[in-house]
Amino acid sequence: MKRIPTFIALSFAATTLSADELPRALDPSDFFDVNIEWAAIGRNLFFDKALSGNDNISCATCHHPALGTGDGMALPLGEGGIGLGLQRVAGETNIPLERVPRNAPPLFNLGARDFDVFFHDGRMFRDRSAPFGIRLPKGNELERRMPTMLSAQNLLPLLNVEEMAGQPDENPVGRAVARNRLTGPGGAWDLIAKEIEGIDDYRNAFDWLIGADEPLHISHIGIALSSFIMYEFRAANTPFDRYLRGDDDALDAAQMRGMELFYGKAECSSCHSGPLMSDFEMHALALPQFGPGKKENADFPHADEGHMRTSGAYEDIYSFRTPMLRNVTLTAPYGHNGAFTTLEAMVRHHLNPLQSLGNFDRAQVLLHDVPSITDDWVALDTTGETFRIATAMSINPVPLNDAEVDDLLAFLDALTDPVALTGRLGIPVTVPSGLDIDMPQDQP
Ligand code: HEC
Ligand code: HEC
Structure with missing residues (x-):
């Protein structure tokens, strides 16, 4: 009997997926080039509360590297809160009147050239007919052409x-x-740019980049912040990426089975497609609604009608952008409003959205305890609203058994880039304004 050499047998056993069923590997040319000097200023600005009106919140408060570039909560407590993540509480002055209505999304791979649909509801996108080629949310308009949409x-x-x-x-x-x-x-914007310009360390640093005679403009701040985000939070070297680049040992057996499901029977890749694992399209997954909502529908003020707010088309009601998935194990809670605290619950929601909506466990939702906020569950307690969400559901549910769900979770774990945990430039020790920096203390 002729024996098959083991290496061939192994590679046959490894995957039944053909090469064109898997995405191509991410390449450095998929990302914008980053000027490290701009990124270095952007790092300070990202952590500096001087960018906020009351000097009490920075970008990092809601997009902290220690919390997977989010805040670890379902809905952020914005301006007026004190502390980070679970420890964040309402301050005694500037008391927050409302939660932010949506989950703070992760910032991984936003420097990818193909990432061009922004926000959970896709309300900002590339559009040649819009000023400077970018369709912005209503009421916002740019003063100058910006080098990237992220800036x-x-x-x-x-x-x-x-x-x-x-x-x-x-x-x-x-x-x-x-x-x-x-x-x-x-x-x-002008007031913010003037405040930053008034801080010597920032002005001196910008002198090198824009010239000492050039007044600081808000666009410079956008370029610096985006340069930092693109440099710091790039996640393109995960076990899955190494597998796509030809390292057959990069994934273990469970991760391989999970990959087969993801790109096969479970149909995940019909939406989480391409190198960035998103089609950047809008889909209605029937996530339960809670929090302040968007206050736009007089009958359902606590509703969040998703992309319909932008397109005006009823078919877009409750639809949200397919998220990219690199580092997804680090970015709990999940969904546009952080409805699911565990990755397993989020994945299982896809498999039977209506059952998951009906059985939703509000006790597991991570919300800061703010006594002055009392309207969190209005939408969920309004039968008509939950019914509207259920009828808009557009995903094709695929039943999977427990072992298959475990394998999918193993595959999602193979999307983790370890550099994302440590960062590249990292958290600064101090920032030019001298204001305090939010630091993780005993985060779970
Ligand atoms: C109070 C919390 C909070 C603060 C502070 C904050 N963000 Fe966000 N950020 C959010 C939320 C919530 C969203 C999603 C909003 C939506 O989709 O409607 C978001 C969305 C984003 C996005 C879009 C990501 C995507 O996937 O489309 C980027 C980029 C971003 N924020 C960067 C920043 C930067 C830079 C700063 C500082 C200048 C900042 N954020 C400050 C909460 C915050
Ligand atoms: C019909 C398109 C579609 C399919 C198919 C699909 N997803 Fe999703 N997925 C989405 C959308 C849209 C969201 C965001 C929904 C929201 O926030 O309202 C999402 C969210 C997620 C999230 C949460 C990510 C985050 O950052 O919050 C994970 C994880 C996920 N999907 C994994 C999967 C897996 C695993 C499968 C296969 C079983 C799958 N998806 C199938 C469209 C899809």
Whole structure:
């Protein structure tokens, strides 16, 4: 009897997927080049509370590297809170009036050239007919052409009352935002740029990059922040990536089985497709709704109608962007509102969305305890609203057994890039404003 050489037998046993069923490997050319000097300034700005109206919150408060570039909670407690993650509490001044209505998304791989649909509901996207080629959320307009969409996006949290600007009676930026004075001299962006320019260490650092005579403009701040995010949070060297580059030993047996399911029977790759594992399209998965909502539908003020708010098309109701999945084991809780605290619950939701919606366990939702906020469960307690969500569901449920779910979870674990845990430039010890930096203490 002729014996098959073991290496051939092994490679046959390894996968039944053909090469064109798997995505191509990510390549450095898939990402924008990053200027490290801009990234270095951006790192300070990212952690510096001076960018907020009340000098009390930074980008990192909601996108902290120690919390998977999120805040570890379902819905953030924005401006006015104190502390990080689970330990964050409402402050005694500038008390937060509402939670932020959606989950703080992870910032991994946002420097990919093909990443061009922003926010959970895809309300910012590439559009040749829009000013400077970018369709921005209603009410926002750019002052200058920006080099990347990310650099433009990074200027938006600054204008958000709950996230960073603060209330009109609290500070000049909050006041400018309330009067809808965002752009131009004396507008919110101009006030922020002037404040940063007034800090010598920032001005000196920018002198090198823009010239000592060039006034600091908000666009420079956007370029610096985005350069940091692109440099720091790139995740392209996971076991799965090494497998795609030809390392047949990169995945263990369970991860291989999970990959087969993901790109086969479980149909995950019909939406989590391509090198970035997203089609960047909108789908309605019927996640349970809680929190303040978007206050746009008078009958259902606590609803969040997803992409319909942008497109105006009823077929887009409750649809949200397919998320990319690199580092997904680090980015709990999951979904556009952080409804599911465990990855398993999120995956199982896909398999039977309506059952998961009906049996939703609100006790597992991670929300900060804020006595002044009492409307968290209005949407979920409104039968009509949950019914609307259920009828809009558009995913094709695929039943899987427990062993298959375990294998899928093993595969998702193979999407973890260890560098993402340590960071590249890391968390600064101090920032130029001298304000304190949010640091993880005893995070779970
Ligand atoms: C109070 C918490 C909070 C703060 C502070 C905050 N963000 Fe966010 N960020 C969010 C939430 C929530 C979203 C999602 C909003 C949505 O999709 O509607 C988001 C979305 C984003 C996105 C889009 C990601 C994607 O997948 O489309 C980027 C990029 C981002 N934030 C960067 C920043 C930067 C840079 C700063 C500082 C200038 C910042 N954020 C400050 C909570 C915050
Ligand atoms: C019909 C398209 C579609 C299919 C098929 C699909 N997903 Fe998703 N997935 C989405 C969308 C859209 C979301 C975000 C939904 C939301 O937030 O409302 C999501 C969210 C997720 C999340 C949460 C990520 C995060 O950062 O919060 C994970 C994990 C996930 N999907 C894994 C899977 C797995 C595993 C499969 C296969 C069993 C799968 N998905 C099949 C569209 C899809």
